[in-house]
Amino acid sequence: MNSLSDGPKAEAITVVLVEDDAPTLWRLQDALAKAGYQVRAAGTLAEARACLAQGAPKVLLTDLQLPDGHGVDLIRETRRRFPDTEIMVISILGDEESVISAITVGATGYLLKDAFPTDIAATVRDLVAGHSPISASIARFIVRRTQSTPEPPPGPVLNTTKLTPREIDILWGIAKGFSYAEIASHLGLSRQTVPGHIKSIYRKLEVHTRGEAVFEAVQQGLIKL
Amino acid sequence: MNGHGDDVQPELPGRARRRLRSSRLTQYLLLQVVIAVAGVAVLLQSLPGPPAQYQLTAFQLTEAGAERAVTLPYFSLLRNAMTDPPHFRGHFIRPAGEAARAWSVFLPRFTNGVEVTVNDVVILDSRRDPAANRPDRNTPAIAVIPASVLRDGDNAISIRLFIWGPITGFLDRVWVGPDEALRPTYNLRTLVFVTLPVVFSSWQAILAVILGIMWVMRRHEPAYGVLAAAMAVGVGQAFLQTPMGETPFSRFNVILISSAPLESALVLVFALLLSGWKWQRYAWIIFIPGIALALAGLFGNQALVRALFLILAVPMVGISLLIMAVVTARSALQRQNVASFLLGCAVTIMLTCWIVDLLSVFQMMPNRIFTARLSYSAMLVAIGAGLTWRFARALNQVDGFAGRLVTQVREAEEKLKASFAREEERARAAALARERTRLMRDLHDGLGGQLVSIVALSERGNGSAGIGDAARAALKDLRLVIDSMDDIGGDLMLALGSWRERAMAQLRPHDIALDWRAVTAQGLPVHPELRPWHVIQIVRLLDEAVTNAVKHAKARRITVRIETLAGADGLERGCITVEDDGRGFEIAPDGGAAGAAKTARGLRNMRSRAARCGAELELSSCAQGTNKGTRVRLTLPHRFPDSDGAAG
Numbered sequence: 015m016n017s018l019s020d021g022p023k024a025e026a027i028t029v030v031l032v033e034d035d036a037p038t039l040w041r042l043q044d045a046l047a048k049a050g051y052q053v054r055a056a057g058t059l060a061e062a063r064a065c066l067a068q069g070a071p072k073v074l075l076t077d078l079q080l081p082d083g084h085g086v087d088l089i090r091e092t093r094r095r096f097p098d099t100e101i102m103v104i105s106i107l108g109d110e111e112s113v114i115s116a117i118t119v120g121a122t123g124y125l126l127k128d129a130f131p132t133d134i135a136a137t138v139r140d141l142v143a144g145h146s147p148i149s150a151s152i153a154r155f156i157v158r159r160t161q162s163t164p165e166p167p168p169g170p171v172l173n174t175t176k177l178t179p180r181e182i183d184i185l186w187g188i189a190k191g192f193s194y195a196e197i198a199s200h201l202g203l204s205r206q207t208v209p210g211h212i213k214s215i216y217r218k219l220e221v222h223t224r225g226e227a228v229f230e231a232v233q234q235g236l237i238k239l
Numbered sequence: 240m241n242g243h244g245d246d247v248q249p250e251l252p253g254r255a256r257r258r259l260r261s262s263r264l265t266q267y268l269l270l271q272v273v274i275a276v277a278g279v280a281v282l283l284q285s286l287p288g289p290p291a292q293y294q295l296t297a298f299q300l301t302e303a304g305a306e307r308a309v310t311l312p313y314f315s316l317l318r319n320a321m322t323d324p325p326h327f328r329g330h331f332i333r334p335a336g337e338a339a340r341a342w343s344v345f346l347p348r349f350t351n352g353v354e355v356t357v358n359d360v361v362i363l364d365s366r367r368d369p370a371a372n373r374p375d376r377n378t379p380a381i382a383v384i385p386a387s388v389l390r391d392g393d394n395a396i397s398i399r400l401f402i403w404g405p406i407t408g409f410l411d412r413v414w415v416g417p418d419e420a421l422r423p424t425y426n427l428r429t430l431v432f433v434t435l436p437v438v439f440s441s442w443q444a445i446l447a448v449i450l451g452i453m454w455v456m457r458r459h460e461p462a463y464g465v466l467a468a469a470m471a472v473g474v475g476q477a478f479l480q481t482p483m484g485e486t487p488f489s490r491f492n493v494i495l496i497s498s499a500p501l502e503s504a505l506v507l508v509f510a511l512l513l514s515g516w517k518w519q520r521y522a523w524i525i526f527i528p529g530i531a532l533a534l535a536g537l538f539g540n541q542a543l544v545r546a547l548f549l550i551l552a553v554p555m556v557g558i559s560l561l562i563m564a565v566v567t568a569r570s571a572l573q574r575q576n577v578a579s580f581l582l583g584c585a586v587t588i589m590l591t592c593w594i595v596d597l598l599s600v601f602q603m604m605p606n607r608i609f610t611a612r613l614s615y616s617a618m619l620v621a622i623g624a625g626l627t628w629r630f631a632r633a634l635n636q637v638d639g640f641a642g643r644l645v646t647q648v649r650e651a652e653e654k655l656k657a658s659f660a661r662e663e664e665r666a667r668a669a670a671l672a673r674e675r676t677r678l679m680r681d682l683h684d685g686l687g688g689q690l691v692s693i694v695a696l697s698e699r700g701n702g703s704a705g706i707g708d709a710a711r712a713a714l715k716d717l718r719l720v721i722d723s724m725d726d727i728g729g730d731l732m733l734a735l736g737s738w739r740e741r742a743m744a745q746l747r748p749h750d751i752a753l754d755w756r757a758v759t760a761q762g763l764p765v766h767p768e769l770r771p772w773h774v775i776q777i778v779r780l781l782d783e784a785v786t787n788a789v790k791h792a793k794a795r796r797i798t799v800r801i802e803t804l805a806g807a808d809g810l811e812r813g814c815i816t817v818e819d820d821g822r823g824f825e826i827a828p829d830g831g832a833a834g835a836a837k838t839a840r841g842l843r844n845m846r847s848r849a850a851r852c853g854a855e856l857e858l859s860s861c862a863q864g865t866n867k868g869t870r871v872r873l874t875l876p877h878r879f880p881d882s883d884g885a886a887g
Contacts (some may be wrong), residue, residue: 107718110725128714130748150736151722158726190762191736191755200760 027142028052028069032062032076032088033104038127042075042104042134049135059083063091070096073138075125077104078112086119093120093220100141110155114172118221122213123147145209146216154189156219157182176218184211263572271568271587278591282610286431289345289424293416295396298327312348314602315408319542320401324354325408327398331415335391342389344396345421346380347428348411348607352401353380359395360388366401370433374406377608379428383418405545406600409607432613439616440477446623447471462512466622469505472498473615497536500552501529503559506618510563510582514570528555553597556611560590578625585621589614677772678720685716685779715741719778723771731813731875732762734774735781735801742785742799749789751797758802763813766879773879776848777815780856783845784817784871792821792869804874813875823862823869849873853880 029051033039039055046053054071056062059082065071074092078085089101103116103124113124123146125137137147160174160182177185180201187197198205288294300309302325303317315325333342344355344363351374355363363382365371371378396415402408414421447470454464476498504525512518528551536544567583570576592614599607689712696706718741727733743753781799788794800816842858849856853876860869 106714107721109721128711129744133744133747150733150740151725154725154727154733154736158728161728189736190730190732190757191739192757193755196755196757 026052027073028054028071029073029075029138030054030056030062030065030071032056032059032065032074032080032085034058034077034079034081038104041131042125042127045131045134046138048131049139051135051138057081059085059088062088066092066095070099072099072142074099074101075104075138076101078116086115089116089121090119102137102141108149108151110152113152114155117152117216117219118172120220122216123149123152144213146213148185148188148212148215150189150191153185156215157185157189160185172219173221174219177215181211181215181218184208185215188212260572264568267568267572267583271564271583274584274587275591278588278614279595282592282595282608285606286347286428286608287424288347288412289414289416289421293414293420295329295331295413295415298329298398301326301328311410311412312606313410314607315400315402315410317402317408318405318545319403320408321403324399324401325410327400327410329396329398329413331394331396333389333391333394337417338386338389338391341383341386341418342416343381343383343418343421345414345416345425346398346411347414347424348377348379348409349400350374350406350409350607351403353410354399354401355380355382356397356399357384357394358388358390360385362388375609375612376436377428377432379425379432381418381421381425384415403541403545405548407602411606435616436477436613439613439619440474442616442619442623443470443477444474446619446626447474449626461518462509465505465512466509469502469509472502472505476502497529497532497552499529500532500555501526503556504529507559507563510566510586513582514566514579516566525559528552557590557593557597560586560593564590577628581621581625581628582618585618588617681720681723681772681775682717685720686713689713689716715745719775719782723774723778727769727774729765729767729769730763731766731769731774731777732757732801734778735763735815738778738781739799742782742797745785746789746797751789751794754796754798756798756800758800761803762801763815763875764803764811766875768879768881770879773852776852777854777873777875780845780848780871780873781815781817783841783848787841788817788819788821788869792819792823794819794821794868796820806877810877812877815873815875817871817873818868819870820868823860823867845871851880852876853878 027050029046031039031042031046031053033042033055034057036057039057043053043055051073054065054068056065059080062076062080066074074089076085076088080088085103089103092099092101101116101121103113103121104127105112105124106127108124108126113121116124122141123137125134129137140147156172156174156177159172160177174182183201184197187200192200194208195205197203198208203211296311298309298311298313300307300313302315303323309327311327313325313327317325344357346353346355346363346365349365352366352372353363354361354366362384363380365378365380368378368380370376371380396413398410398413400408400410414424447467450463450467450470454460454467457463507525508518508522511522532544532547532551535547539547564583564586567579567586570579571583589611592610595604596609596611598604599609689709692709693706693713696709719738722737723734739753739755746753785797788797796819798816798818800814800818802814802816804812804814806812845858846856855874855876857872857874858869859872861867
């Protein structure tokens with residue numbers, strides 16, 4: 015997530031940007047356009063669907079609170095229709111309440127609305143390169159959920175049962191602020207394999223279908239048959 | 240004892256109380272008089288006898304060498320006549336045709352022993368029956384006359400009356416007739432004067448055991464022990480009979496004659512103790528008659544013992560009964576106590592019987608039936624009833640006490656629950672208020688100031704870059720506040736992880752490198768007592784250090800070192816060091832920065848934040864040389880303080 019080396023120019027990369035606040039939309043659009051991305055902007059859920067109808071984008075950046083609906087629905091639809099599209103949430107605070115619910119429907123990390131233009135471009139570039147970013151606070155939230163507690167913790171529901179011990183170790187490292195290199199050396203991994211693990215974590219946290227959601231709920235004992 | 244009376248009626252004035260007391264006394268005395276009169280009336284009733292046609296009353300008596308005609312019942316004046324006993328000679332007619340029926344001689348009452356001869360054949364010697372030898376028992380005697388001895392028509396009967404004291408001799412009327420006509424009367428007398436006393440003695444034995452157990456379990460109530468001893472003496476007296484003739488044990492057995500004064504003394508002590516009297520040393524005199532009699536029995540001869548019995552035992556019993564009558568009356572009146580009342584009635588019955596017995600001994604009664612010993616059963620019944628009453632009342636009190644206790648415990652529990660709920664509610668409200676205060680202060684410290692500066696910048700109109708910085712700082716602070724609310728389980732490393740991200744985002748535009756070094760493997764120790772406000776203070780302090788490095792020191796590289804140090808006291812302490820390679824500054828003697836006022840204020844802020852968390856802050860700065868730059872070293876406390884006391 016902090017690989018800031020100048021990569022190749024991303025001329026053909028299309029980004030669908032969904033944000034209802036016009037100044038924020040301009041700001042993000044400018045940052046991405048300057049980095050060479052082809053941006054299709056939308057202010058509402060309907061506009062976003064129209065943009066998606068034109069074809070699969072490489073990246074979808076979406077706000078969650080939209081005037082005519084919720085970004086989570088858009089993420090779910092996109093994930094189903096275009097499995098190859100990388101999806102990211104645009105968040106004001108990066109709080110787990112909104113980010114985790116987006117992750118469970120298929121988003122990969124989040125982008126802060128006030129991030130510096132260079133950081134915005136770098137994040138999208140890493141995303142396209144297959145490096146799924148994960149913040150310390152989100153990693154912390156996930157690993158706290160892997161610890162058993164007597165009563166269900168507040169906040170969004172998250173199923174962490176599929177995570178391997180190694181993946182949980184990686185999340186601990188990230189939550190404590192260690193870099194990928196430090197985590198890799200601690201765990202005896204190659205530094206290059208860490209982003210792959212993180213991608214895998216995202217996929218495992220994703221709840222794909224209604225049926226799977228029910229299945230997992232049964233597995234976790236949330237529903238009794 | 241007066242105290243008990245006062246307790247019963249504490250609210251009555253003296254006169255009313257006296258009147259109540261005298262009216263109660265009158266009632267009680269009247270009742271005792273009625274009991275005594277009824278007792279005398281019953282005692283005057285003679286027991287039913289066999290048909291009068293078989294009664295023999297006319298005898299020729301040879302007594303002390305003189306011969307004369309007497310009519311039974313006969314009171315002898317002799318107290319001791321063993322070698323030359325009074326000899327009664329008489330005749331009876333057996334009608335012809337009675338040979339098929341058994342005939343008997345029936346002697347309802349005699350003192351002390353009889354030998355009956357019919358037609359010169361001895362058919363009965365009562366001296367061989369230990370029960371019959373006791374003058375205090377009204378043991379009857381019956382003997383079937385062997386058929387071979389009897390003749391049709393006139394038959395001779397002679398009775399020798401042996402007398403060995405302590406009272407004078409006596410021979411009641413004699414019946415000679417068909418056994419079936421005499422037997423029912425004999426059986427009735429045996430039932431009343433032999434069987435019933437045995438039943439009561441058994442009852443006494445049971446009482447002795449019950450009272451003994453009660454005394455063993457309740458040593459602080461000697462009354463039960465004394466009564467148990469009395470019962471035991473009574474049982475021994477009843478079942479260990481005095482045999483006639485000198486057996487090796489007769490001297491030992493003669494002690495039993497002292498049982499009456501001993502038993503009455505013990506019962507008297509019991510009555511006194513029951514009425515609330517405390518044992519005094521002089522009270523031993525109560526036992527002197529009994530002990531003197533026992534010693535006389537051991538060392539003197541039987542004649543002496545019998546003589547002493549009359550002057551020691553009989554008055555002792557009477558005096559004991561009189562004292563008990565007074566004591567129990569007083570106790571019954573003052574305490575309104577069923578046990579004392581029953582005992583008082585029993586004492587009245589016994590006293591009546593004792594007086595009648597005394598009159599009988601002095602030949603003032605037509606007959607000689609002793610009932611004092613029998614009436615003692617009334618006292619045994621009263622004692623049993625009184626004990627049961629006390630036991631039941633004690634059980635009721637225990638039940639009542641247990642019930643009250645249960646109610647009280649339940650009430651206390653409910654009160655406690657209510658106060659606990661109140662306390663919990665109050666604590667929750669207080670926690671909420673504290674959290675709100677903290678949140679307000681944190682937002683005020685950070686976000687408030689930044690928003691104000693955004694307002695100021697926007698009013699100036701030309702500081703668009705400044706507005707951006709201020710707004711970004713405000714957002715950063717908002718994220719910090721929200722982040723700090725998250726439960727990190729006391730692991731400060733989790734908070735520092737987020738801080739690292741924010742610091743890197745802050746440093747990236749300035750092109751300053753952040754060197755992050757976790758020197759020890761686990762980073763910092765875990766602090767279960769860590770609270771969100773501690774986290775905010777530490778993160779703000781670190782922010783301050785980084786901001787100083789960016790704004791004032793013109794640093795190129797910032798190094799953050801995280802380690803756990805083992806202190807001199809053996810306790811582990813976390814340590815965070817922020818070091819830059821900037822210009823450094825001179826540190827004033829007071830610890831503040833000499834120079835820029837803004838830097839000075841920043842340092843003061845850092846010190847105050849460290850103090851609030853109980854952490855130590857060490858600042859060193861060097862303006863020149865190879866290791867120039869500023870170093871902020873924060874040593875965390877072993878235990879974070881609970882309250883924000885140092886905040887002021």
